[in-house]
Amino acid sequence: MNHFRFILPTEVIFGVDSIEQIGEIGNRYGKKALIVMGGNSARKSGLLDRVVGILKDKGIESAIFDKVTPNPTTEVIRGGVALAKEEKVDFIIGLGGGSAMDASKAIAFMSVSKGDILDYFPGEKYFEEGPQGALPLITVTTTSGTGSEANQVAVVTDTEGNRKCGLRTKDGYPTVAIIDPKLTVSVPPRITAATGLDVLYHALEAYVSKKASPYTDLLAIEAMGLVSKSLAKAVKDGADIEARADMSLANTFAGMAIDHGGTVAIHATSHPVSAYYDSPHGEALSAVAPTYLKHYYRTDIPKFAKIAELLGCQEAGLTQEQKAEKASEYLIKLLEEVDLRITLSDLGVTEDMIDTLTKNSFETMKGAIGNTKGTLEYDEMYQLYKESL
Numbered sequence: 386m387n388h389f390r391f392i393l394p395t396e397v398i399f400g401v402d403s404i405e406q407i408g409e410i411g412n413r414y415g416k417k418a419l420i421v422m423g424g425n426s427a428r429k430s431g432l433l434d435r436v437v438g439i440l441k442d443k444g445i446e447s448a449i450f451d452k453v454t455p456n457p458t459t460e461v462i463r464g465g466v467a468l469a470k471e472e473k474v475d476f477i478i479g480l481g482g483g484s485a486m487d488a489s490k491a492i493a494f495m496s497v498s499k500g501d502i503l504d505y506f507p508g509e510k511y512f513e514e515g516p517q518g519a520l521p522l523i524t525v526t527t528t529s530g531t532g533s534e535a536n537q538v539a540v541v542t543d544t545e546g547n548r549k550c551g552l553r554t555k556d557g558y559p560t561v562a563i564i565d566p567k568l569t570v571s572v573p574p575r576i577t578a579a580t581g582l583d584v585l586y587h588a589l590e591a592y593v594s595k596k597a598s599p600y601t602d603l604l605a606i607e608a609m610g611l612v613s614k615s616l617a618k619a620v621k622d623g624a625d626i627e628a629r630a631d632m633s634l635a636n637t638f639a640g641m642a643i644d645h646g647g648t649v650a651i652h653a654t655s656h657p658v659s660a661y662y663d664s665p666h667g668e669a670l671s672a673v674a675p676t677y678l679k680h681y682y683r684t685d686i687p688k689f690a691k692i693a694e695l696l697g698c699q700e701a702g703l704t705q706e707q708k709a710e711k712a713s714e715y716l717i718k719l720l721e722e723v724d725l726r727i728t729l730s731d732l733g734v735t736e737d738m739i740d741t742l743t744k745n746s747f748e749t750m751k752g753a754i755g756n757t758k759g760t761l762e763y764d765e766m767y768q769l770y771k772e773s774l
């Protein structure tokens with residue numbers, strides 16, 4: 386068994402209507418908050434007004450930074466930091482999906498750290514040293530996808546360098562995560578499917594990663610079981626609060642699992658796709674995942690057999706190896722059920738780009754490549770992309 390260390394410093398507040406607690410929680414950190422969010426969904430659903438109102442009732446003033454884009458960029462982070470400093474805020478609230486929460490993490494640590502966000506990218510000036518602390522951060526997740534609300538990773542895209550990197554730092558951990566399943570009810574079916582599959586891949590990848598531990602296995606198995614039970618229900622009926630609650634829980638468990646177990650080849654190959662094509666994260670992952678399972682199940686037969694079982698394989702009389710081989714087939718069944726059986730070609734990828742994507746992955750996704758059991762050399766990754774077209 387691997388040696389391991391396990392720490393989860395974020396306070397987790399879970400439950401329907403737990404958003405009502407944001408005022409009393411905010412009060413611990415000061416009287417002025419910067420709310421970091423995307424342009425639309427929190428306004429349209431009334432969530433922004435609700436949060437501003439709850440804060441106001443507790444005497445907390447809000448400044449709003451609503452410039453976060455999907456796959457947030459270094460430019461977005463710089464804009465948020467400038468506003469946090471100008472408004473002299475005491476704490477940050479990340480309100481939205483992974484994009485808003487990741488941006489809020491980077492804004493929280495860059496508001497008190499030297500240099501520029503690019504200096505903290507892998508291989509850059511302050512990468513090894515890391516940030517110098519962070520403003521207190523409350524994350525409020527409105528998707529069930531990334532697990533960002535309670536982990537240390539902030540994924541930021543450097544558009545000029547075509548790099549989409551997961552910045553990992555102890556200063557990235559939110560102080561408090563509020564997980565209110567009701568806030569995910571308004572997520573449309575396709576985004577529910579894509580984000581829910583992101584949860585599945587987090588759990589699955591942490592489970593088969595070289596860095597897996599008994600802690601991450603517990604979280605990952607529970608998360609995969611919950612996705613298998615409830616993702617299709619949440620896609621079909623967004624108002625099914627039980628299914629939404631299962632997905633919210635799975636989301637947080639899976640995010641905690643990757644925080645320590647890391648991701649493997651699925652994330653390693655999909656980040657370059659999002660960096661070049663701005664594809665939704667869960668869709669880019671879904672385009673490559675079945676090919677990865679098909680070629681890598683032999684790297685850990687008991688675990689891939691367990692994945693097949695968790696995805697619904699109950700076929701009698703199979704050996705462990707035959708069951709492990711079925712993992713890809715059962716994943717495809719789930720993808721079809723939630724209407725997300727897509728290919729890289731659907732996302733705009735062409736064969737002449739595979740060399741670029743492969744090289745980009747080897748430059749930017751060394752961690753996930755290193756966590757992958759078996760071998761993942763240039764030719765093997767090239768093949769994964771090619772078969773996923």
Ligand code: NAD
Pocket residue numbers: 423425426430454455456457481482483484485487527528530531532533536537538539540568569570571572573576580583640666667
């Ligand atoms: P997202 O945050 O980009 O949101 C996707 C879309 O859903 C947006 O248009 C948003 O406005 C909309 N939306 C969000 N909540 C909604 C709601 N309640 N109702 C209606 N619409 C809503 O998507 P995401 O998948 O949550 O996050 C993706 C980002 O997170 C990517 O940049 C990805 O790389 C990153 N990520 C981070 C981690 C991590 O550990 N930090 C892990 C995986 C992915």
